[in-house]
Amino acid sequence: MFARRRIALLVLAAVAAVSSLASAQFRRGFGERNGPVRMAPAIMPDSDFTVCRIMYTSVRREASGNGWRTDYPYGEINFMTRLSQLTKTRISRNAAREPQQWVVRLTDDTLFNCPYVVASDVGTMGLSDIEARRLRLYLEKGGFLWVDDFWGTAAWAQWSREIGKALPPSEFPIEDVSLNDPIFSTQVNVTRIPQITNIQFWRGVDGTTTRERGSDSPESSFRAIRDKRDGRIMVVMTFNTDVADSWEREGEDPAYFAQFSPDGYALGVDVLLYAMTH
Amino acid sequence: MPLFDTLFQALFTYRPVVFQEGEFRLDLSASTIAAAVVAGVVMTAAVVTYRGVRITGRLRDRIVLTVLRMAVVAVVLFCLFRPTLIVRAAVPQQNVVAVLLDDSRSMQVPDWGGQPRANFIREQFGAATSPVVKALSERFLVRTFRFSSTATRAEAKDSLTFNGSQTRLAPSLESARNELAGLPVSGVVLVSDGADTSDVSLTDALLGLKAQKLPVFTVGVGSAKPARDIQIDRVSTPKAVLKDAALMLNIVVTHTGYAGKTVTVDVEDEGRIVGSQQVQLPGENTPVTVRVRAVATDAGPRVFKFRVTPQPDEAVTQNNVREALIEVRDRKEKILYFEGEPRFEMKFLRRAVADDKNLQVVALQRTADNKFLRIDVDNPDELLGGFPKTRDELFAYRALVLGSVEAGAFTGDQLQMIADFVDRRGGSLLMLGGARSFGEGGYGGTPVADALPLLIDPATRASEPKGLARLQVSPTRAGEGHAVTQVAGTEAASAARWRQLPQVTAVNAPLPLKPGATVLLNGTDEGGRTQTVLAWQQYGRGKAVALTLQDTWQWQMNAAISLEDQTHENFWRQMMRWLVDGVPGVVEVHTTERVEPGEPVTVEADVVDPSFVELNDAAVIAHVIAPGGATVNVPMAWTGDRDGQYRGTFVSTDAGAYEVTVDASRGGTQLGSGTTFLRAGPSDAEYFDATMHDAPLRRIAEETGGRFYTPDTVAGLAEDVRYAGRGVTSVEERELWNMPIVLIGLMGLVCAEWGYRRAVGLA
Structure with missing residues (x-):
């Protein structure tokens, strides 16, 4: 198992090294983060894989958080790129062969064109009643949601309260997912849930700790809500970790890449393959 | 007796069979030859006389009068030769006639003047004093048989129940022929509606009868024209389905006399209605196929019934229902x-x-x-x-x-x-x-x-796809009625649902269809182009x-x-x-769906190895579980006809459902097993296509030298059998000169000549 994982990590590292010069990995910055938002079109340009990010309203602030925009858009751009390299997945590309990712609101019909959606910094998320109903409908129809990058007790409380509006815990309890679950072995055998910090924090502490909230974020968690109909995981929560930053920032610092990106991509690929089969 | 037969007998003295069977002879003695010479002279003189008449000069009149005179002389001359028919007539009470009476359920159909067909048999053949039996008994020793699946002696007339579940003409004729072996038989009388429900060919039975020169006189009872009736003509069902399968059942309904009427076709699973469809009946004698969607929810051997609600004035209501045994499999x-x-x-x-x-x-x-x-x-x-x-x-x-x-x-x-x-x-x-x-x-x-x-x-x-088509999908005509593409309760609702579904995409270049392929769904892109x-x-x-x-x-x-x-x-x-659906396993078992209780059952199994190569050296055994729970093991042997085919036989002792599981092994290794079911019970086939079928009856009569009768013509049957020339016979002469037709002909010719003369002024 360890040998397989090591091979996978080496593959990831090799791929990253080869493509580290790829311009797409480095065209980022504060300005672009606040650039135009690519709202999902009414009709998707193709049926290839794409990532849709949920645009939501933040009702509170988290340190170093940026609300729904956190890790947008390069988290998904880089992830899609790597996904197409590491797997046979055909990703949606524009005419310039660049990955196409989209943003959707929970109230948009376009949400239902994206069987896979992500959200970051969900410790600030506030859901209206209509948004909660739409999210539940989306998930029960077969949609898959991965929320990431929220840290500490307060963020968890906020998120768990909001998701509880859509999926009441009495019906849809949140569970910690065992590492024996099939979601951790769809392509790479994931043996631990990496605690990944954002690159600024990592630089700030010189890589000495990965607890962005100190003792309030002692370790990362992989939690989930299952479909009561068939037991499939339909909501994945990577808590006290910022997996998407290991994708978004993979090209900014080789040390950061080496420490976080192989694990981040391994987890990302496994979760995505699970979402596409379950 | 119908008018034709009465008239014929009045004019010709004898029944037509005498002329058919008899040998014509003339008396060629010296006196008759002398008389012929005289007649020739008279005729010559007549010709010469007419040629000499020159009063009017009309050639046509002379020819007509000459011909008429010649005809008169010819008739007289014919009578002088003493024309005679030599016939071989059965010697009274020296020969046997077998009477086979149809004892099947279809004889209860009330289309003999509004009465059940059985009433005709009771009336004409039911007692010693019945007209036909009486006429036969005066001439023959009569042996009566009743038949449905086979013929058995009817010791007493009340042994007829008209409840037989089959009409098997060929085996019944064979049985009767075997019973009569060695006896002087003048003929066989077969009284039936001709509705043969067996799949046994008549040809072999007829060969045996022809070899023995045994004429069969058939009497067709009932109306060849159907009465007002609705019938489930046939039903297409799979032999086995998976549990909870949605079945698209094609039910063919025929009718007479109900054009335009709307009826409901129900599908029942062991008494529970699982599908229903209304249909308006088309024009007379036009079958209509009704597609009914039903779900097989209960596992095991299930008897599905397909039923059209009986109409108040229907002649036969039993044919409004058909049954089919479907094995509903609960397996993965x-x-x-x-x-x-x-x-x-x-x-x-x-x-x-x-x-x-x-x-x-x-x-x-x-x-x-x-x-x-x-x-x-x-x-x-x-x-x-x-x-x-x-x-x-x-x-x-x-x-x-x-x-x-x-x-x-x-x-x-x-x-x-x-x-x-x-x-x-x-x-x-x-x-x-x-x-x-x-x-x-x-x-x-x-x-x-x-x-x-x-x-x-x-x-x-x-290659990489070159485009992307956004398609609105809709079913083709074949797709509307196909089990896969039925996405709503009815065909119409399904077609409408397809039109409402969101667009989907295809990236493959459209491909032409192969001959023999069936399209179930088409897609129309935004440019209006359609592709499979x-x-x-x-x-x-x-x-x-x-x-x-x-x-x-x-x-x-x-x-x-x-x-x-x-x-x-x-x-x-x-x-x-x-x-x-229908994908074979390693052991595939086949048998008939239904047998009569007591009939032998043949079980066949196709056996292959895991790579589906047919095996001829497998050990194959069928385990039969009878309705009472008793198990019989039936060894099966390779047939030699086809690779991998094995056959075994057992007898269905009791009525009910039989489970047949066939196990196959080779070299001690289990290859697999297969299961099927069958029913032993009476068939309801008698009530289907229950009109009188005269074609097989006519064929039997014609090929054996007999004659076909209807209830209207049956009165002359006994006389016809007598002259059939079979059994112990004596030669009889039948004079023809004294037939009324001869005198009428002669008088007619004389009158014609006189009348013609009057007309042309020669009288």
Whole structure:
């Protein structure tokens, strides 16, 4: 198992090294983060894989958080790129062969064109009643949601309260997912849930700790809500970790890449393959 | 006696049979020859006299008068020769006549002047004083038989029950012939409606009768024209289905006299209505096919009934119901779904059929080069190395779904194996649309392309898709009535539902259809162009299906689709069930669906090895569980007729359902088993097509030298049998000169001559 994982990590590292010069990995910055938002079109340009990010309203602030925009858009751009390299997945590309990712609101019909959606910094998320109903409908129809990058007790409380509006815990309890679950072995055998910090924090502490909230974020968690109909995981929560930053920032610092990106991509690929089969 | 027979006998003294059977003779004695010479002289003189008459000079008159005079002389001359018929007539009370009376249920049909056919038999053959029996008894020793499936002696007339569940003409004639062996028999009288319900050919029985020169006189009872009646003519049902299968049942209804009337066709599963459809009956004698959707929810051998509500004035109501035994199997059928790339189609397809307890979709997804994700495998070794590399491994599945996976992902042998999976194993292949499917997947020129219903140019090489078509899908006429594409309760609702579904996409270049393939769904793109979306064809023993779409998950996820909508689930469940439907196993058991209690049952089994090569050296045994629970083991032997075919026979002792399980082994290794069911019970076939069938009765009569009668003509039957010339006979002469027709003819000619003379002024 360890040998397989090591091979996978080496593959990831090799791929990253080869493509580290790829311009797409480095065209980022504060300005672009606040650039135009690519709202999902009414009709998707193709049926290839794409990532849709949920645009939501933040009702509170988290340190170093940026609300729904956190890790947008390069988290998904880089992830899609790597996904197409590491797997046979055909990703949606524009005419310039660049990955196409989209943003959707929970109230948009376009949400239902994206069987896979992500959200970051969900410790600030506030859901209206209509948004909660739409999210539940989306998930029960077969949609898959991965929320990431929220840290500490307060963020968890906020998120768990909001998701509880859509999926009441009495019906849809949140569970910690065992590492024996099939979601951790769809392509790479994931043996631990990496605690990944954002690159600024990592630089700030010189890589000495990965607890962005100190003792309030002692370790990362992989939690989930299952479909009561068939037991499939339909909501994945990577808590006290910022997996998407290991994708978004993979090209900014080789040390950061080496420490976080192989694990981040391994987890990302496994979760995505699970979402596409379950 | 009908007018013709009465008139004939009045004019010719004798019945037609005397003329048919008799030998014509003239008395050529010296005196008659002398008389002929005199007559010749008279005729010559007459000619000469007429030639000499020159008063009027009209040649035509002379010719007419000459001919008439000649005719008069000729008739007289004919009588002088003493024309005689020599006939062989049965010696009274020296010969046997067998009377076979139809004792089957169809004789209860009330179409003999509004009375049951049986009443004719009771009236004409029911007692010693009955007219026909009396006439026969005066001439013959009469042996009466009643028959339905076979003929048995009717010791007492009240032994007729008219409740036999079959009419088997040929075996009944054979039985009677054997009973009469060695006796002087003048003929056989067969009284029946001619509605033979057996599949035994008449030819052999007729050969035996002809060899013995035994004439059969047939009496057709009943009306050849159907009365007002509605009938379930036939029903197409599968022999076995999976539990919870949605069945599209084709029920053919025929009728007489109810054109334009709307009736309801119900499908019952052991008394519970599981499907219903109204239909307006078309014009007279035009069959109408009614498609009824029903679900087989209960496992086991189930008797399905197909029923049209009886009308108040129907002649026969028993034919408003038909039955069929369907084995509803509660087992898991394994399907291998190989997807060449991660995509959402796999997730939603698996999810659509997840609740179906009778389907096991084993998913094999190539996630990366030489990396495979296996889901729902039975054991850790299953598909460990990816797509099966041996026939044994692949043929363990009943159906194979190929997603977006290119031909290059397989070895040449694997491609051939896939084609063999369909052709030889009898499995089903479904290829889905995608960037790596069909022509874009490089399947042109491969054995898989041979199997597919769409034609891929062999010169096509694998390539990236060149476009994307957004398609609105709609069923074809064939698709409207197909079990796979029925996405609503009725055909109309289903067609309407298809039109409401959101667009889906296809990236493969449209391909032409192969001859013999059937299109179930078409797609129309935004430019109005139509292309095939779902098509299938039979390929060898199995079926190959092409679904060119790549994202049917839109029918589940699209915002326009409600959470409760089951269209996507139904489509895929029906598709998967259709794929595994009828796919043979290692041991396939066949037998008749129904037998009469006490009849022997022949069980046949086709036995193959795991790679579906027929085996002739297997140990095969059938375990028969009778209705009472008793088990009989029936050894089965290779037939020698066909590779892998075994046969055994047992007798159905009791009425009820029999379960037949056939086990096959070879060299001590179990190969597999198969099960089927059959019923022992009376058939209701007698009430179907219950008009009088005169064709077989006429054929029997004509080929054996007998005659066909109706109730109106039966009075002369005894006399006709007498002159049939069979049995102990004596030669009798029948003078013809004194027939009334001769005198009438003579008088007519004389009167004609006199009248003509008057008319032309020669009198």
